[in-house]
Amino acid sequence: MTRDFDDDAPRRLQDAGGLINARRRDEAERIRARQRDDDERIYVVTTNLVIDAQEQLARRRRLDRIWRAGAALSWLSLLAAVIGTGIAWGTTGDLARFVVGYLICGGLFLMSLLTLVGVYFAGRNVSSLQRLEAHLASQQKALWQLKVKSNPDVDERGKLYREEVTTAIEYYQADSRKYRTIHNRHRRPRRLCGRCGQLKRIARNARDGQPDLCDGCYQGPDAICSICSRIRSCASRDEQGQPVCVTCYQRHRTGEPCARCGRTKAVNTRWPIGPVCVTCYTAVLRSPAECPRCGMVQPLIARDDDGAEVCGPCVGFAADYTCKQCGRAGNPHSRGRCAHCVLAERVNALLAGPDGTITPQLEPLAAALADAPSPFPAIQWLKESPNTKLLARLASEGHELSHELLDELPPNRNQRYIRRLLVHTGVLEERNEDLDRIPSWLEHELADKPTAHASLARPFLHWFLLRRARQRAAMRRHPACADRDLRRRVSVALDFLAWTDQRGLALADLAQEHIDDWIAGATSQRRYMIRYFLKWTTSRRLTRELTVPSIPSQEPQDLLDDDDRWRLLQRCLTDDALPPDVRAGGAITLLFGTSTERLCHLTPEHLKFDDEHAHLVLGRHPVLLPPRLAELLRQLAEQPQLRPQLSRAHPGPQWLFPGMVPGKPISTHGMTQKINRTASRSAPRATGRCPPSLLISPARSSPT
Structure with missing residues (x-):
């Protein structure tokens, strides 16, 4: 049988592959050996550099010590010569008797000068002490990195760790305060607490399935309380060293x-x-x-x-x-700093833009917040208020703030507060907020409404309601706070359009019976406000002439006679348990029957004091105030505001009844609710003008 030459091909290919792999292994081994040699040479060179740096540092320190000793010796010799001269002159008057002293002092002075000159020439080529210490630290770090790079075993890693800790302790132990700070910072780092979720110092590390706990969440180990004998978290000890739980500690703590x-x-x-x-x-x-x-x-x-x-x-x-940062005394907060410095730091962190700095537009706001007269309430506001979260988000986005940008946000109380805060500090321009915020509110309301409803609601608001409201606002002396009524009328119109769609009615097909059905199906008197929408549709020839009945008159349930009125007035003037603003507002309403708008917009300028009497300017002519009411209003005008007041770009009035929004008085609705809630039947509802001889308290079930 003839043998084929290709029968040995697999064996030859296997041998060739093995030969190639062997050559590759040899080449890799040579490369690793060469790398080890290079690393060893680098390690030796770095070690020599560290040794040289240590020797130079020791030489520099030795020269510095000799220099200080020579300088001290020279000054001492001069001082001894002066003192000896004074003694010789004062005792005998003959300086020749101190010749030996002069020779000794001169010799010491000459030796010290020669020493200083020698140290100077010896240390010309040696770097300064700070530079040598920095050079030694860098070389030691490089040597330590080379040791780590060589993949040491467990024992070697432990040795490296001990060397690093020893070096750190030796470096920072000279400054004990700095050493304690760094030690505690590494031992108790700031991490997210597993219970409260805040970034705080960890009191107990995570273990046995339990998360990290901060100082506030960690209550101490469970033990048997020596007082109540219950197993509870005991973080304290009594005089005998026995564990005491938190409840018993607070209860039995001697004062x-x-x-x-x-x-x-x-x-x-x-x-x-x-x-x-x-x-x-x-x-x-x-x-x-x-x-x-x-x-x-x-x-x-x-x-x-x-x-x-x-x-x-x-x-x-x-x-x-004293604050370690600014030097002001008092108001300590944390880490040796006062509350003013902490407030400024947190304001900068709150208003920082994408580049980490505050934009020029927000600098007036940052200055007003940082200069708050009461820093502690301001710090608490920055920490807990939801308004600051919205403000931080707007600042971090980096956009230029404007009324149009704020109009794109959901119309809630946070958005309104931030807008007023920006206007108050001069970041945004002043505008009639009660009317100008209604269009943006309408756009958010129309987001889920049909297009046909939106095409009717927009012109109804802009060309009918807002137009008339602006005309009335231009003639009013006090703002009427018409935004609540305008929004209510638009909401009633949208509900009415949805009602007509459910019944398949068009506006042109509306009849009087449809309006009567709409009114009859109401659970409150709110639906009577459809008269404004129907008046506009009739003027636009969208509907026929339709009549909305008048709201049924309702007799007041509680009628105050003169005796009740005087009794309530006496309580407003004498009852210290009531808030001062409620007492003053109720007394003014009971005496003069002023409107809520005028009451809310009273300022200290409306008070006129002379030598004998006090007057309140409510209109063209001032009215005489009783002495107790005058004193109460004087206290309101002079007392500091409970909420932290921010400086404003343009000076504005100081209100007797300030509101929650910066620079604004309390709203009419807020004043009415405050009086009715705080002083139930102590002051009547201030919903309009009331004659001074008759004040009534409306029914509890009156329409809202």
Whole structure:
């Protein structure tokens, strides 16, 4: 049988493949060996560089010590010569007797000068101490990275870690405060708490399926409380070292009479004046004053022999309440900084744009927020208010703020507050907000409405309701707050259009019986407002002449006689349990029957005080005020605002009844609800003009 030459082809291919793989392995081994040699040479060179840097650093330190010793010796020799001269002149008057002293001092001075010159020439080619320390640190870091790059085993990694920790401790232990800060920062890092979800310092790390817990969420280990004998979280200990739960600790915590207010409460701290409760502690630190002894502005936490309040350093009490950043005293917040610096930092973080800086447009707002007279409420507002979240989102997007941009947002109370805040600080221009915000509200309302309804609602609002409202607003002395009524009329019109669609009716086919059915099916008197929409459709010849009946008159359920009125007036003037604004508003309404719009827009300029009497300007002529009401209005005019007031770009009036929105008084609806809610039957509803001799309280079931 003839043998084919190709029978050995698989074997030959296998041998060739094995030969190629062997050559590749040899080549890879040579490359690794060459790399190891290079790494070893680099390691040796880096080690030599570290050794050289250490030697140069030691030489620099040695030269510095010699330089300091030589300088001290030269000054001491000069000082000894001067003192010896003075003694010789003062005792005998003959300076020749101090010749030996002169020779010794001169010799020491000459030796010190030669030493200084020698150190100078020896250290000319040696870098400064700071530069050598930085160079040594960089070389040590490079050497450590080379060690890590060589894939060390477990023992070697432990050795490297110990070397790194030892170096860090030696480097920072000189400054104990900085060392403690860095140690705590690495030991207790800031992470998201697994319970509250906030970025805080972690008190207990995640373990056994439990998440990370911050200081506020971690309640301590479970143990048997030594007081209540229940197994609870015990974070405290009693005098014998036994665990005590949080509830028992607060319940059995012994109090002492406060040295400032005299009330027996838990001691928050001890000052030179004695134990102080948390209320007085906060009040003193947040109201620093000028010390009468040293003249420095500090929290007055002590008293002198005469009983006058002085600062702590004046009586030897080393308590520093000065901000480490700005130097202002009082108002401490966190990490040695005052509340003003913390507020400025958080405002910058809140209003930062995409590039991390505040745009020039928002700088007036940032300045107004940072300069708030009460920084603590402002910090709390920045932290918790939903308005700040909307403001931060607008700032982070980087768009130029305008009324049109805000109109695109959902028309809620947050959007209205941010708009008013921007107008108040001069970021946006002033406008008639009660009327100009209605179109944007309508566009959001028409988002899910049919196109036919939108084509009718838009001209009804713009060419009928808003046109008449602007004409009336131009003639009014006080704003009428017509936005609520306008929105209600548009909503009734949209409901009516939806009602006609359900019954297959067109506007041209509407008859009087359809209007009667619409009114009869109402559960409230709100549907009577369809008269405005039908009046417009009739003028546009979209419907025939239709009649909407008048709202049925309703007699008041509660009629106040003169005795009840005087009794309520006396309570408004004398009952300190009622809020001051409710007392003042109710008393003015009971006495003069003024309208709610005029009541809400009262300012301190409407009050006229002379030597004997006080008057209130409600119209053209001032009216005489009773003494108690005058004093109550004076308190409203002089008392600080409860909410933090922001500085505004253009000075505006100060309201006797300020509202929640910056720069605006309380709304008429808010004043009415506040009086009815807070002083039920203590003051009547201020919904319109009431004659001074007869005031009525409407029924509870009156239409809204």
